[in-house]
Each structure stands twice: as structure tokens, then as C-alpha cells.
Amino acid sequence: MARVVLDHVTKRFGDVTAVDDLCLEVEDREFLVLLGPSGCGKSTALRMIAGLESLTDGRIAIGDRVVNDVEPKDRDIAMVFQSYALYPHMSVARNIEFPLRSRKVPEDERTPLVQEAARALGLTDLLDRKPAQLSGGQRQRVALARAIVRRPAAFLMDEPLSNLDAKLRVQTRAELIELQRRLDATVIYVTHDQVEAMTMGHRIAIMNDGVLQQVGPPQDVYERPANLFVARFIGAPPMNTIQGSVVVEGGETLLATPGGRIAVPDAFGAAARRSSTGEIVVGVRPEHLEVDPSGPIEARVAVIESLGHERHVVCRIGDEPLVIVRQAADEPRPAEGSSVRLRAEVEGIHLFDAVTGVRLEAPA
Numbered sequence: 001m002a003r004v005v006l007d008h009v010t011k012r013f014g015d016v017t018a019v020d021d022l023c024l025e026v027e028d029r030e031f032l033v034l035l036g037p038s039g040c041g042k043s044t045a046l047r048m049i050a051g052l053e054s055l056t057d058g059r060i061a062i063g064d065r066v067v068n069d070v071e072p073k074d075r076d077i078a079m080v081f082q083s084y085a086l087y088p089h090m091s092v093a094r095n096i097e098f099p100l101r102s103r104k105v106p107e108d109e110r111t112p113l114v115q116e117a118a119r120a121l122g123l124t125d126l127l128d129r130k131p132a133q134l135s136g137g138q139r140q141r142v143a144l145a146r147a148i149v150r151r152p153a154a155f156l157m158d159e160p161l162s163n164l165d166a167k168l169r170v171q172t173r174a175e176l177i178e179l180q181r182r183l184d185a186t187v188i189y190v191t192h193d194q195v196e197a198m199t200m201g202h203r204i205a206i207m208n209d210g211v212l213q214q215v216g217p218p219q220d221v222y223e224r225p226a227n228l229f230v231a232r233f234i235g236a237p238p239m240n241t242i243q244g245s246v247v248v249e250g251g252e253t254l255l256a257t258p259g260g261r262i263a264v265p266d267a268f269g270a271a272a273r274r275s276s277t278g279e280i281v282v283g284v285r286p287e288h289l290e291v292d293p294s295g296p297i298e299a300r301v302a303v304i305e306s307l308g309h310e311r312h313v314v315c316r317i318g319d320e321p322l323v324i325v326r327q328a329a330d331e332p333r334p335a336e337g338s339s340v341r342l343r344a345e346v347e348g349i350h351l352f353d354a355v356t357g358v359r360l361e362a363p364a
């Protein structure tokens with residue numbers, strides 16, 4: 001059993017609170033992605049689980065055991081870093097074998113384990129080479145093989161793909177997902193890349209400034225972001241967010257935005273009333289906006305970005321920041337500089353508290 005539980009874990013470096021009261025339960029065999037911008041405390045959290053960093057406060061348990069005072073080598077975990085940290089003078093085989101040797105596993109047991117790990121990562125033909133004779137992707141695979149060779153209870157991975165070029169990253173990403181399934185292992189995977197998080201994680205835990213913002217399956221987090229930070233961090237291009245307010249006129253509930261008023265169900269009124277100051281932010285993902293001559297929002301096309309299969313129509317609404325409309329490549333293309341009208345799908349409209357950033361929903 002390799003359930004990993006963080007119970008009110010805090011880490012301070014002097015005045016800096018790198019991790020602030022983090023509570024997180026990673027299930028046995030789960031692939032959990034820790035996601036957030038640079039400096040939000042991801043590596044610190046991972047290093048505390050590994051035992052490379054002490055806790056200022058809280059408890060960490062791996063399996064049934066609280067490990068706060070357990071040495072890293074006795075925690076039954078393996079860590080893979082962005083830098084492969086292979087031994088340059090050792091062959092691939094010796095590098096993979098290293099953790100077994102240092103644990104004094106007898107030689108006749110070591111060889112089949114090394115071969116199995118090498119096979120799992122497609123390294124069988126490279127076992128005699130030195131790291132300098134490998135590509136970056138191959139080196140990262142050696143680092144992964146070295147991590148899996150002794151079958152730890154959990155893997156901790158800190159941006160293991162970020163040194164790879166874009167194409168290799170996509171390929172290795174898929175290989176890692178397969179590997180995790182095959183090993184049936186618990187993985188805690190740190191990244192600042194939301195695409196990696198969306199594609200790899202059973203669940204994503206999003207951090208900002210040392211504070212956990214939301215934990216959930218990728219689709220849930222995408223569809224119901226808990227706050228503005230998560231709404232803007234997940235999704236590329238990100239969710240459009242503009243200041244607005246809810247007004248009721250003639251019995252009809254309307255979302256007032258700088259580009260015009262949008263008729264919405266009454267539940268939006270109930271949601272907006274939960275705002276701490278009455279100020280709200282309206283969020284709409286680019287795929288939930290469309291160019292429609294009868295749409296309620298007035299906008300001007302600033303630029304159009306074509307990506308081949310789709311295009312991003314970047315518009316200005318009044319003096320507000322830009323909003324992006326995602327179009328399929330076969331939809332009619334508006335002219336740059338032209339005035340257009342936009343329609344938002346009601347199901348795709350999110351409301352947030354303008355001051356606290358918290359998601360606003362009508363009481364059930």
C-alpha cells in the first residue's frame with residue numbers, strides 16, 4: 001500500500017512560506033499531478049515527501065507509517081528529477097543497477113531486474129553505452145529505469161520531461177502514462193505545464209503561493225474551476241475573464257459586461273448575490289464564445305491567430321482586456337479590424353467573486 005498523506009504540512013524558509021498548511025491524500029496507484037507556476041512550492045512539497053527537506057509543521061505518511069523522522073533511503077520511494085543526474089563514467093546498465101548495488105541486492109538478482117527495467121523503457125540495446133553517448137530523451141529514460149528498478153512503493157517526479165524538446169516530450173509523456181499503468185505504482189508528478197497535468201493526472205492538485213487551490217480530476221477542474229486563479233491557469237488559451245455585474249430588469253436576469261448585456265437564467269442572480277462585495281468577474285472559455293451577428297456582445301477583432309486545425313480570434317470588448325474566441329478552421333473567418341458580435345453559450349459562463357476570486361454558484 002502506497003497511499004501518501006500530507007496532513008497540514010507547512011514549510012518555511014526564513015520569511016518565505018514555501019508550502020502553507022497543505023493537506024493532500026494521494027491514493028494507492030494514483031497518478032497525482034502537482035501543478036502550479038514557478039515558485040509556488042511544488043518542488044518543496046515533493047522534497048518533503050522524499051525526506052530531502054524537513055517539515056516546519058504537519059505530518060507526512062507513506063503507507064501506514066508517519067515518515068517525518070524516517071531517512072529518505074528508508075521511505076521506499078524513488079525520485080526522478082529534471083536533471084537526469086546519471087553517473088557519466090558508468091554504462092547505462094551500471095547506472096540502472098546502482099540503486100540495487102547500494103542496497104546490497106545480490107548480483108544474480110540484480111541482472112534480471114536491470115534487464116526488465118531496461119526493457120520497460122526501451123533501453124535494451126543501449127545498456128553498454130555511457131550517458132554522453134545518449135540523446136536527452138534516452139538519458140531521461142535511463143533515469144526512469146533507475147527509479148523503477150527496485151520497485152519502490154511510490155515515485156516522485158519533479159518536471160522529468162522539461163529538458164526534452166516538444167516532440168519528445170509528447171512521446172515520453174505517453175510512455176510514462178503507460179509505464180505507470182504497467183507498474184501499478186503511485187506517482188506524484190510535479191509540473192508547471194497544464195497540458196502535462198491535464199493529460200497525465202488521474203487528479204490534479206493546483207498550488208499558488210504555497211497554498212493548495214483545488215484538487216480534482218482534470219475534467220472537473222477544467223469545467224468547474226474553484227477560483228479565478230485555477231480558471232486562468234488551466235486551459236490554453238486561458239479562460240476569458242471580464243468584469244461584470246448582474247442586473248434584473250423587467251423580471252429578466254442580465255449579465256452586464258462592457259460589450260453588452262447577456263440574458264441568463266435566474267440562478268445567475270442567486271449566484272452573484274453570494275459575491276462578497278457585489279462585484280463579479282464573468283469567465284467564458286474560448287470554445288464557449290462564437291462570432292454570431294445576432295449575439296449580444298459587441299467586439300472588435302484585433303488579430304487572428306491561425307493554428308491550422310483551429311484559429312483564435314482575439315477581440316477587444318470596449319476598453320477591456322482581450323478576449324479570445326476559438327473557431328474551427330472551416331468556420332467563416334472574420335476580418336481583422338472588423339466589428340463583430342459575440343455570443344456566449346450559457347452553459348459555458350462562470351461567475352467569480354471579483355474580490356476573493358472564489359467561484360460563485362447558486363445554492364442547490
Ligand SMILES: Nc1ncnc2c1ncn2[C@@H]1O[C@H](COP(=O)(O)OP(=O)(O)OP(=O)(O)O)[C@@H](O)[C@H]1O
Binds near residue numbers: 039042045
Ligand atoms: N532552500 C531554500 N531556501 C530559501 N527559500 C527556498 C528554498 N527552496 C525554495 N525556496 C523558496 O520557496 C518557494 C517555493 O520554491 P519551490 O522550489 O518549491 O517552487 P516550485 O513550485 O518548485 O517552482 P519551479 O516551478 O520554479 O521549480 C520559492 O519562493 C523559493 O524561492
Ligand SMILES: [Mg+2]
Binds near residue numbers: 042043044158
Ligand atoms: Mg520546482
